[in-house]
Amino acid sequence: MNREQKRDFVKMAKKNGFTKEKADAFIHIGENGSGKTSSSQEIKRGDKVKLNTEYLMSRDNYNITAESYRKFVEENPDTVFKVISSFKNLVTLEEEPKWLFWSGDLIVVERAFTE
Numbered sequence: 001m002n003r004e005q006k007r008d009f010v011k012m013a014k015k016n017g018f019t020k021e022k023a024d025a026f027i028h029i030g031e032n033g034s035g036k037t038s039s040s041q042e043i044k045r046g047d048k049v050k051l052n053t054e055y056l057m058s059r060d061n062y063n064i065t066a067e068s069y070r071k072f073v074e075e076n077p078d079t080v081f082k083v084i085s086s087f088k089n090l091v092t093l094e095e096e097p098k099w100l101f102w103s104g105d106l107i108v109v110e111r112a113f114t115e
Contacts, residue, residue, distance in 0.1 A: 009026075009087065018085075026090060026092075026100060040104050041106075042103070044083065044111075045086055046082065047082075047110065048081070049093070049108055051105070069099065084097065
């Protein structure tokens, strides 16, 4: 991603209620390939998804992740979330924008209508 694309992404993110810091973190994670332990899939804004809780909880590092993250994963095994942003296979959920998820860690339940 070049500088112009980064600036455009930050502008778009801020229009959608994200801070510059969160947008920069999103770019950093996407550019550095973090989380690529499962196959990616195309997930777009507006898609409905569920957490792949079995997969997330089976990871070797699950027990050392933040307690608040583990609580979120464990309390939402069947919850359907709406995707509000997706960039380089990193996804933010409308109902809980605090977390960034790798697209391969989600199960698509319903695709958003696209023309």
